[in-house]
Amino acid sequence: MTAAGRPHPRAAVDVASLVERARSGQARAVARLLSLVEDESPALREVMALLAPYTGRAHVVGITGAPGVGKSTTTSALVTAVRGRGQRVAVVAIDPSSPLSGGALLGDRIRMSDHATDPGVFIRSVASRGQLGGLAWTTPQVLRVLDATGFDVVLVETVGVGQSEVDVARAADTTVVLLAPGMGDGIQASKAGILEIGDVYVVNKADREGAVAVRRDLRSVLSHTERPADAWRPPVLLTSAQNGEGLDQVVEELDAHLAWARKSGELERRRLRRAREEVEAIAMTALRRRWAGTSDGDRLADLAARVLAGELDPSAAADELLDS
């Protein structure tokens, strides 16, 4: 695509060529596209427009669970299982950075050295900063790039703490909730949320005492959940991720859930909701920027000052903002 010998400015990105190389399977080109996302590069608009026709093919699988249940090990074992079928797989590790410092606490959380040299595996950490919840609003764009550049499966791993569990479920076609025996109160406390988001439940560390009991309890609770007759019934599987045991069955259930979701219309519903939220988030971010910095100064700051002075209530101020 680039005419050899023609000098061009160093900063310019030949977007069309980059997209083409990423789509042909070059990992470095994929990484470059993701850096454009993280840098909020102006070139992104063109990238996303070029990728749009190729989206919607990957199976996006969310993986969540409390700290200590073995998420990274399970993710790594899942990668092995998916690779065993010859499919390409990408891993997105959501980094629960402090919303204040913006720093990465668990930077290198995933060290999947087994896969480091496998060209069919792509791994990336994404900071979870961002106003709109646990997942950065760049995350949907990262997923979109990986989807459109030919990864068959995209695993999104997050720390299961409060809101992020829900966020990962919203971002995924299929959500895996991981548990482990001996986690005590942690499991109890989060059960309410957990029961609503899992499509596949995995009790890891199956060789430990109590794993079978955790599965039995969870099955019992799930069986009491009211569901329509044609609804998906989440399976509860046992694994020992460290030994790679039980992972093939997990992959089978992921496939089964995808097939059900496609047939039932649930996949389209989830993806429509996701697209909707993404469009809304982008529009809102654009508006916030517009409100914060207009040619006649910071409109929002002026209104906030009038609210503080008691001249306006916030709703009246919001009306003025929207009318402007």
Next chain:
Amino acid sequence: MTAAGRPHPRAAVDVASLVERARSGQARAVARLLSLVEDESPALREVMALLAPYTGRAHVVGITGAPGVGKSTTTSALVTAVRGRGQRVAVVAIDPSSPLSGGALLGDRIRMSDHATDPGVFIRSVASRGQLGGLAWTTPQVLRVLDATGFDVVLVETVGVGQSEVDVARAADTTVVLLAPGMGDGIQASKAGILEIGDVYVVNKADREGAVAVRRDLRSVLSHTERPADAWRPPVLLTSAQNGEGLDQVVEELDAHLAWARKSGELERRRLRRAREEVEAIAMTALRRRWAGTSDGDRLADLAARVLAGELDPSAAADELLDS
């Protein structure tokens, strides 16, 4: 204000009269106003417009800390201390409901029976549902009502889990971070976030082993934080909330922080930021409603469908949304 004998529909609210009664100290009228907030009543616009001139007088104090450090007990003891000075005090307990179920997990978390019959004390739980983080966007309105109806101090108590710590700090003039000895890893893990938000640190359960060590460690870490010469230096106090020990000193430090914040301009900065976020949140909610249901159907749903079909990328869809 109401003309006796004039029949009026049951559902109608005589807002002006209600506001007047709330401002004259009638707890039932205050409770009624807060119900209007929670119900998102159309009458709210008028309520907020009437209250606007009276806002900005209360000292809003956020109280956060990990589960088990004694937040409810400390809040109750603080209420006693503030009442001892003859001031009126309101308590807002943020209820960490599941964002999915919307249900209240800890409904009656605060049972401050000591204060149940005291007309100078007002207690209310608020659900923390809401898209914009740990605090519902109704919370600012609740604080506004309590501020404008003459409470000298408004205590906002929340469970210190991730985002909610930051949210309570954003909502407050002064933030109290509670710790306790023997919390082990919990304190360590959350220290990074804690060090950035506290204006006053309180080590509760001072009679337990290790309380003095927790204070020493915290002081040591805080002393290594770079601060400008005229910055507030957060004190670290010991309390035994169950016995009411040390609370007067906490109240003194709350006063000292408020006085510093007023003088330094920090109070105005925080309140401006709060007003700004509130106006922005209201405007965005209004926009979302407008986008979701217009006379020509659900505009966002149409755009999401086109994104899903690969016809548009989300940024282009957002442009169409904003142009419409």
